[in-house]
Amino acid sequence: MKERSARPLAPPLPDGARNENPKDIGFWALVAEDFRTHDGDWLSQGFWALFWHRFGNWRMSVRSKLLRAPLTAVYRIMFKATEIFCGVKLSYNVPVGRRVKIEHFGGIIVGARRIGDDVVIRQNTTMGVADRRDPNAKPTIGDRVDIGAGAVIIGDITIGADATIGANAVVLEDVPPGALAAGVPARIIPRAARPTPPAGGEPVGVQGAGIATRPSE
Template sequence: MCALVAEDYRSHGCEWTRPGFRTLFWHRFGNWRMGVRSKLLRAPLSMIYRCGFRHCRNVYGIEIPYTVIIGRGVVIEHQGGIVVHGASIIGDGSIIRQNCTLGLRSLDRLNEAPIIGKRVNIGAGAVIMGRVTIGDDAAIGANAVVMSDVPAGALAVGVPAVVKSKS
């Protein structure tokens, strides 16, 4: 956990006060505490995690549960309005900006959340819904609504998102 937190710290410009870094810290802490085998020892850690998670959600507006799989060097660029479904996967080196939603398309399929590849750049206000795979090095434009797969290295813009080649 310490190595991942140190990497997150460097990814966020070595500034521990950034809300994105703090949210990722609590996410990493939530994952780490689940590795504590004794329920008696894990219970107080879970209470601490819940306080940290709720602080990030209520104060910073960033909701990333511990069940999300987040790669190394992910950057949460700006605070506010970021919601990530618990079954989502976010690849290494991706950037998420404010007001982004990674969520479900239907409440009938609770595990069909987005899969974000490595080094994906997600623009402000983007919405990625359902079991959508975003390829490595892709870019999602601001306010795009992505409901279908985006190939590696492509650009998705518009409502609904149209895939274009990145130039």
């Protein structure tokens, strides 16, 4: 029997040796933006998961290892606390864009290569590798992707901008921009591109094939 050719290994993931926070905004401005994205709720588990993720990246901008050491100790403690009390596992070496919203909480594992801007992630979502022989094979999530509850997105795949991942979908292949992926395993359903949010608005969710917005505060 003819053997199938092995799939090439995925390129290396970010090594965590540098600050991967968005470069076009300062740390505290980024935290304030995350706070607004989570509806100004200090008790939002999603906000705190992102706060400690941003902190974990910010500390890498402190060049002195001696000065960075106590910050690293704080980060490691709070990373584990966030995993336990918020139900969100999001390592600092996963680059995360701006205005990402973690809706609800619990059972969320974000093992992605990159998360784009304006992404919505819901409870019981898993992103990670599809084959333990290739630990670098993790998904890339484009801008404005809406991920339904219970979704599984695994492997070295790309979820295109403005795509929607249906609840409980198991996504094993690339999803084109603007498409819907639903089912187990997920089927790709092309759709018309979403309208561009009006100036001054922020994406907050999906209504049918469009996207809802709210005015900036």
